[in-house]
Amino acid sequence: MTLIQIEHVSKSYVMGGEMIRALDDVSLDIDHGEFVAIMGPSGSGKSTLMNILGCLDVADGGDYVLDGKAINRLKDAQLAEIRNRKIGFVFQSFNLLPRLNAYENVELPLIYRGMSRKEREPLVMKALEAVDIVERRKHLPSELSGGQQQRVAIARTLAGDPAIILADEPTGALDSKTSAEILEIFKRLNEQGRTIVLITHDMAIAQQAKRVVYFRDGKLSEVG
């Protein structure tokens, strides 16, 4: 079943009087349960596509349907709501709040959703268990390694039960052994049915996904 449908999407920026076509007539379908890597060199348009997929930005032209809903004609408030309910972001820089411990970082988005403490606890614990970080739940981010911080960031995303996880260079700040461990977590989550889109400039990392799409100069092509 199709989860993401992008058809003839374009996005341009004007810089110093010159027009840059960051996305040039891009079409892409992603089914529920897929693990897709979007791979391309710096400046190829990956972040622009991620922002559109993640409902952080809208395209200039073309159509985007996410989980049966047309996204490109929505207003900012509606986009924000879809983003909060459907999209789980994982970033290179973890983006944890430094004064909250691991448990509290995972819990925070559920507080914003208005859930009670009783409702939150099983969801937070389940998410921490899914990434094997339960024992460290009382530690602050500064007391955790990079790999452990990324596990917490993945748990925070999982607790919200998103339709899709968008991971932008999630191993970019990690050494190769830790990167491999984080990629194993994504693979395991995918085996459990999670839909994952991994954005990377690194072919070795992209090849860990089940499907690789290649980006160059704002255009997409399937690999293999």
Ligand SMILES: Nc1ncnc2c1ncn2[C@@H]1O[C@H](COP(=O)(O)OP(=O)(O)OP(=O)(O)O)[C@@H](O)[C@H]1O
């Ligand atoms: N806000 C903006 N204003 C002007 N040009 C932009 C803007 N955002 C992106 N671009 C341009 O659009 C093109 C695609 O950029 P994008 O950030 O999507 O690439 P990327 O593949 O994510 O690169 P990187 O891996 O370096 O982050 C680049 O030429 C970039 O300079």
